[in-house]
Amino acid sequence: MHQLRNLILFIGLLAILLPSTVFAQAMPIFNDPLKIREVEQYSERLDLTTPQKEALLLAHDAYIDSYARVRNGEIQKFEDLVTTFIEQFGFMQFQIPERDEIHQLIDKGKKAMKSIDRVDKTFFDSITGMFTEKQQRELIRIRNERSLAAYRILVLEMLSDMNNSARPNMTELVRFALDEESEETKTALEVYEQRMIRCAEESLEVIIKVIDQAFDMVDEMGLREMEREEMFMIFMDEAQMENLEARGNTLIDPLQKQAFEMSELNWKTWKSIDSQIAEEKKRPLAMAYFRKGFRKSTRGYTNIDNRFTKAIEMKQLNEGQKQELLSIQKDYETRSLSLATKYSKLLVQAWEHRTIEQQSGGLSNFDDSIAQAEESRQKIVESTKSRIDGILGSALVSLLDGEKQNEEKVEKSLIKVTNSDGAVHFHEESESSQTVSRSQVNLAGDVYIPAPMANTFANNIAMKLGLGEEGEDIISALFSDYREKYNAYYDALTEECEVFDKDTSIGIGARLKKKQELTDKAREAVAALDVALFDDLAVVTGFDRDDSMVQMLEQFRMRKRISGTGNRYGWGGTSGKVLDLVDVFVIDDASLVLSEKGEAILQSMILEYHQQADVLFKQFVQAEYDMNHLSDAMMLTNEMSKSQGNSMDIQQKWRDSFIAMQEAKQKIVRSNQGIVDKLLGEIPQDDYWTIRMHFVKVAYPEIFKDKGDVTTLLAAANAIPSLNAFQQGELSRMQEQYRDQYWNLCESMISINEAAALQENDGKMITKGAIKQQIDEEKLRFKRSELNDRMRMRLRMILNEDQIKHVPGLRPTVTASAEKN
Structure with a gap:
């Protein structure tokens, strides 16, 4: 049943060729341009001299320019067509595309592949003349590997899913298991690579024919004219299922034949090489092959x-x-x-x-x-x-x-860690110091209770209100009373949830309802405790209950509390984090060093911000609540085998609620961005970069997560005592160039994310603009990664082997284990 359902979905989703994540330069069905890491690996395999490496880098620069033209031409046309299809069909919607539409996609995809192949060929032709006959033989194999890579991304991967023994790449496995290839092994692999290319080319044509046969099946069965409810009723009819299974077996037969041909080629190549290699190498190679296939x-x-x-x-x-x-x-x-x-x-x-x-x-x-x-x-x-x-x-x-x-x-334990965001954070802490932060507690029966305010938040209250040491003692006493009441309620709720969770007499619908009732009750109870704390605070400190700073801190805590339960089904929204600027600029542990004027402007603007933030956060939390409620309803409908009509109706409501949640989240992101832009326009120039860098690092943390950053490597290289004048000049130039280019790429990523907040979704779950934004950002990440690898290669070319030892993280060769991806 599962495979048959996938068969129909495969037919209906042929147009949706973009997976959930995109990689580097394009959609993950095309070859990326040759990377610097690959070029450096080629230089090692070909045993190039430093002048040859310089010539290779110059040729690669020209190649990148040529690839960019293809990227902005044939590949862009294909991506535009695919994103149009994605936007047309939408998420969780079922519609079989027209045959002509799919053929248009296929034609544009093949043109893009041919254009990439043409650019690759020009590059390899341009460097062939600088090599010896022995090097040229190895270059032919490199070219074959590059050609095969284009097919491994999509064609060979698809067939390998059908027959895993087609998956192994014997060239890579031999390189892994053997220190050196003998002449016989080299010849066997050359034959293997050429035959695998032919097999891959044939497989692409077979897949295209199968797609046509799939559309023939759609037309013969009249699936295109069917309503969704009618189509899904096929799964309830035994005779229809048998007919569909027979058709499906016919459909996948040519694909299985292609997969088996690759499987046989792998097996025969392994047997051939096994007969040539030393006895002590036989088992490592065989086991590597068997583990893969x-x-x-x-x-x-x-x-x-x-x-x-x-x-x-x-x-x-x-x-x-x-x-x-x-x-x-x-x-x-x-x-x-x-x-x-x-x-x-x-x-x-x-x-x-x-x-x-x-x-x-x-x-x-x-x-x-x-x-x-x-x-x-x-x-x-x-x-x-x-x-x-x-x-x-x-x-x-x-x-x-x-x-x-x-x-x-890795020993993990759930521990309570206080932070300055107004809540206790629960962490799964391990010996590797990797933690998973939570601002809520998940009790038995999947019931949620907001986490309490934390000790550090209490300290923040005292500090922001200027209460001094005596005031801190008062706040601590109030907070201790608050925590005692919270813990008492928590213990009582825990017992109630455990009884509820163990009650097997409750049906699915009643269980979902009870779970929500307990969660709502917990929210109300913690809210009452929070309000009581601030009431007591006003009484014992003499502060006006309506004091602007008190109100800001209380409302901030409210926003943290109501948004703490989050989205339990894990559905994402738009790009950008839902940030509370009070958290970013007032509560955050990282204190900002600003001028007196800058501090006053920041505080004034944040006091104004928190009032509008309340409304936006409540809208977002309500939208999230509605979506979770409908997710429960969808699950209940599936469990109780309700009519397909009811299921479709709930799915439509769920899509509407998802869009509403996206829009609510986007309003917060836009509001935050507007406030920060206004703030940056009013603060003194000396405070500009302090504010901006603090915000973008919190708002877009993924941009600044880059393990390949070579800043420390360049600094270490510049500090080597034995550098000569030429090396010092080159390293100084590289360091300055890298700093400027790296930051420009980060700035471009920030701009893309800022622009995404201003895009309208027009009531759609997936839009062309959102997909383009994702692709554009990945292109920039690719460029940044290439910049990092180019600097590493340059360092290896400039420094000698002894000097490289003084640069932690840099290895003498690109293939060293520490530098493998």
């Missing part, structure tokens, strides 16, 4: 391999134990390789042709043989582990496993 045939072997390695390296072993381990290791490696080979070959045969039912887990003629192979694999894993542990003895096993736990175990 037949994962279940090698399950558990990696753990046993690692256990042998660590056990043999233990200093506490005596010589007898070590020799015994080496003996059983050899036996294990022989037996595991033999079984993995037989098991994998069995899977090759089983996957040659499978019906839709068999792909969904239905019975096949190979099931018994596969079950026997699986049982044998499990026995080898378990018996070998037992033999290792028997040789070590309990004391050494405990030591071995203890070391493993220290390396692998």
